[in-house]
Amino acid sequence: MSEDATEDDTIRCWLVERTYTDRGLVDMTYATPDGSHVRRKQVSTTIMRQRGSGTTAAVDVARSDLDPVDDEETQERYAAEAERMREEHDPEEEV
Template identity: 70%
Template structure:
């Protein structure tokens, strides 16, 4: 059984980086998805703040289930699930990517 099938809405969920986009306003938009690609957490942070903190995006983050947004499009869910699988195979959760 998939780890997401047993979670309640109060449980934290590990989500993996599936998209990263740099904007012309100096921001980084990141999308972290559940392993099955059915839900996401979007984060936006300034590249300046990232440099000041000396941090990069990590391969995974832990998110409260209530903070996840559903992914409505089946093709997008499948693409996210494939990308999560790739990230899990190539990176540890706390690894900067």
């Protein structure tokens, strides 16, 4: 089992993209270390402020909640960004 896999069939995914929309939303993309799968989240910036929650460098995601990344170039870009995040941030660190 890799260091990013846990016993309860989840895998640690790292923040690889964050986009702010003109509707007050934040689109976040978390990818597996190899960039082959992602979990996308969309959160209201208002709700984030009200809850006092930020964006963490990583989240643990159930494998069943991951979507495949079909484009090889995107997979490579996500893998490189996931590696950079792993090297520079603790998983729970707000980024």
